Amino acid sequence: MTQPTTLLLVDDNPTFLGILKSFLDENYPEEVLVVGTAGDGNEALTKATELRPDVILLDLAMPGLTGLNAIPHLRRLMPEVGIIVLTVLSTNGYREAVIAAGADDFVPKASLNTDLLPAIRRVKREKAQKAEGSGQEAGERET
Numbered sequence: 001m002t003q004p005t006t007l008l009l010v011d012d013n014p015t016f017l018g019i020l021k022s023f024l025d026e027n028y029p030e031e032v033l034v035v036g037t038a039g040d041g042n043e044a045l046t047k048a049t050e051l052r053p054d055v056i057l058l059d060l061a062m063p064g065l066t067g068l069n070a071i072p073h074l075r076r077l078m079p080e081v082g083i084i085v086l087t088v089l090s091t092n093g094y095r096e097a098v099i100a101a102g103a104d105d106f107v108p109k110a111s112l113n114t115d116l117l118p119a120i121r122r123v124k125r126e127k128a129q130k131a132e133g134s135g136q137e138a139g140e141r142e143t
Helices: 015-026 039-049 067-077 092-101 111-142
Strands: 005-010 032-038 055-058 080-089 103-110
Touching: 005 015, 005 039, 005 111, 015 032, 015 111, 032 039, 032 092, 039 055, 039 080, 055 067, 055 111, 067 092, 080 092, 080 111, 092 103, 103 111
Parallel strands: 005 032, 005 055, 055 080, 080 103
Antiparallel strands: none
């Protein structure tokens, strides 16, 4: 059996965090494991470096350090982590901005029931493939 994908949930709404955690725990206990939550971008930076999740689910509109502004910091600190923006701000402009900032995917909160798990799977798979490719390239250089 494969290890579940570890997740850090980041949103300034504690009610939504609780609902999201329950949704993931109840529906996908074999596939995902929520290892922590954070209420803003600054807390996300601290928790991400402390917990080392496979994927961070990140809201955009938060007080203090916003999700959009946190993405480049998270990417610099942890290039290997998957970052999926989960937001109500679901316009193409926001989608383009978060991808340009370094996020791996964008899921509107309105479609999290159908789109979130496939996005988590895809991002984890892409990160694993990238890590394997980097390892092979390093091995090739050593020989």
